[in-house]
Amino acid sequence: MRLLYMILTSVLMIACFLLTSCTPGNRQEKEKVVQEVVLPTDSVKKTGQERDTTSDEFLAEKLRPIRENYNRIIAIGKWKDVKTKELFESTEGGEAGFYYTPAGLQKIVARHYGEMYQQITEYYLLGGRLSFVFEKMYKYNRPIYYDSVAMKESGDSESFDFGKAEIIEDRSYFENGKLIHQVSNQDCGAPFAASYLAEEKLRIETNFNKLMHLH
Numbered sequence: 001m002r003l004l005y006m007i008l009t010s011v012l013m014i015a016c017f018l019l020t021s022c023t024p025g026n027r028q029e030k031e032k033v034v035q036e037v038v039l040p041t042d043s044v045k046k047t048g049q050e051r052d053t054t055s056d057e058f059l060a061e062k063l064r065p066i067r068e069n070y071n072r073i074i075a076i077g078k079w080k081d082v083k084t085k086e087l088f089e090s091t092e093g094g095e096a097g098f099y100y101t102p103a104g105l106q107k108i109v110a111r112h113y114g115e116m117y118q119q120i121t122e123y124y125l126l127g128g129r130l131s132f133v134f135e136k137m138y139k140y141n142r143p144i145y146y147d148s149v150a151m152k153e154s155g156d157s158e159s160f161d162f163g164k165a166e167i168i169e170d171r172s173y174f175e176n177g178k179l180i181h182q183v184s185n186q187d188c189g190a191p192f193a194a195s196y197l198a199e200e201k202l203r204i205e206t207n208f209n210k211l212m213h214l215h
Contacts, residue, residue: 059181062180062181063181066126066131069124069132070132073107076106079100080101081100083097083100085214089112092114093112094113095110095111096108096214098214104128108122108208108212108215109122110122116143116144117137118137121135129177130177132174133172133174133204133208134171135168135170136168138162138166139167140160140162142158142159169185170182170183170184170185171184174201179200179201
């Protein structure tokens with residue numbers, strides 16, 4: 001009887017381990033590990049601004065101080081303070097970092113995680129106002145927890161592969177509260193219509209203001 005009891009106890013312990021290893025909490029831990037590997041804790045240093053050329057000399061002159069301010073901020077080696085806040089707008093949550101010098105808040109880096117995507121948005125301030133915004137999104141080929149087992153069970157031909165993620169980048173330039181220029185790796189390089197820029201301005205500023213309320 002004692003031997004039988006020991007065998008049953010061992011079986012129950014193994015069963016409990018297998019069940020708990022598949023819980024949503026453990027799945028989120030797995031996703032968190034992948035997220036930390038994909039996006040480093042530091043900001044994305046280079047945004048490809050050097051490619052944002054324009055034949056409009058007047059616009060180029062307007063962009064110059066925005067670029068200079070961006071280069072100044074990314075060159076900062078030591079921050080007076082860095083504060084972090086949790087974000088709860090996406091399915092897997094996220095976080096925002098607020099970077100300060102003695103002169104005040106200089107930039108905000110927000111990260112949002114989802115089952116099918118991961119996004120980092122960097123907001124750069126000039127004179128306390130929004131100046132430049134860099135957005136980078138990774139659109140996954142499959143959900144982040146979709147491993148080889150799930151692929152076979154679903155009769156699929158692919159599992160989650162970060163190397164197959166589609167990357168979308170947008171760079172937005174602001175002057176005195178107005179979105180004056182935007183560049184995306186998804187377009188052909190032609191200037192965006194004024195109506196589209198107005199919609200983008202509203203979207204970006206709405207997200208920015210939410211973060212400023214946390215600040």
